[in-house]
Amino acid sequence: MMGGMKTTSPKKPLCLLLVALADEYKALLHERFELIDAPTAALRAAAIAQRGAEIELVLSNGATGLRAEEMDAMPRLRLAAAQGAGYENLDVAAAKARGLAVCNGAGTNDSCVADHTLALLLASVRALPQQDRALREGLWRDALPLRPSLNGRRLGVLGLGTIGRKIALRAQAFEMQIGYHNRRPRPDAAADWAYFDSPRALAEWADYLVVAAPGGADTRHIVNAEVLAALGPQGHLVNIARGSLVDTAALAEALAAGRLAGAALDVYESEPRPPEALLGFANVVLTPHIAGWSPEAIRATVELFIANVQALDQGQPLLTPL
CATH class of the missing domain: 3.40.50.720 (NAD(P)-binding Rossmann-like Domain)
Incomplete structure (x- = not known):
């Protein structure tokens, strides 16, 4: 610090996390994003109602998805992502109509x-x-x-x-x-x-x-x-x-x-x-929908999401676009 002036870090983009993740994988997201952890319907609704105007990124999965009206409540949204390969409840058509980037976690598990x-x-x-x-x-x-x-x-x-x-x-x-x-x-x-x-x-x-x-x-x-x-x-x-x-x-x-x-x-x-x-x-x-879950696979899905965000920020094609 020189001349009494403070240096500040760039503000992290706000990411809405709609799936449950262990702390070690959420830590990877915390390093790069301000994270709203909302794995339940109530937390999800509250997060969108309170901070929808700030949210830039959403990480969901195929079963949890993301609806068109939720996207409409997030005017700064840039990327909607599914954690795994499936994306059946992610409204891809609505996202593309709004010009949003959309990706999934193909290949990770x-x-x-x-x-x-x-x-x-x-x-x-x-x-x-x-x-x-x-x-x-x-x-x-x-x-x-x-x-x-x-x-x-x-x-x-x-x-x-x-x-x-x-x-x-x-x-x-x-x-x-x-x-x-x-x-x-x-x-x-x-x-x-x-x-x-x-x-x-x-x-x-x-x-x-x-x-x-x-x-x-x-x-x-x-x-x-x-x-x-x-x-x-x-x-x-x-x-x-x-x-x-x-x-x-x-x-x-x-x-x-x-x-x-x-x-x-x-x-x-x-x-x-x-x-x-x-x-x-x-x-x-x-078995309880666990086939794609292993430490290696979950880490890979999070790392791929981060890589897709980096590609978006750099104006490069997404790695796994939908």
């Missing part, structure tokens, strides 16, 4: 989700929760039914995006045959991956079906009673995408009637409430 998917598939097919329970109750293997293995089986991947592709590559390491359905064949699919032009056709071919397509109105209940019937009584269903893609009532009905061998789900139509219709089935494995 793909490997984590793919790892969890194979864990769910193994848990369902090999009945790991049931076998754990049986052993604790004093039963040995001779009293338990034999469970199939993965090798040589047909895995159908419904949605061959970046996550679906990583799932398929991992399944290949288990010597599984790979088939997939997408809106169109993928040029980056391996030559021996079979393409099917509908979810039903894929399910008819597959032994096990993994749901990895985006959420939204276009894919709601894409796995319905017809698709489950095509998968058949020896089939297993895994959903790591969005709960809306699977008709929960149809799934419960198929399981109750013995028309499906098992299911493993990380996402639900009812979340964050558990899927009541599925809780009574011993052949259903449930």
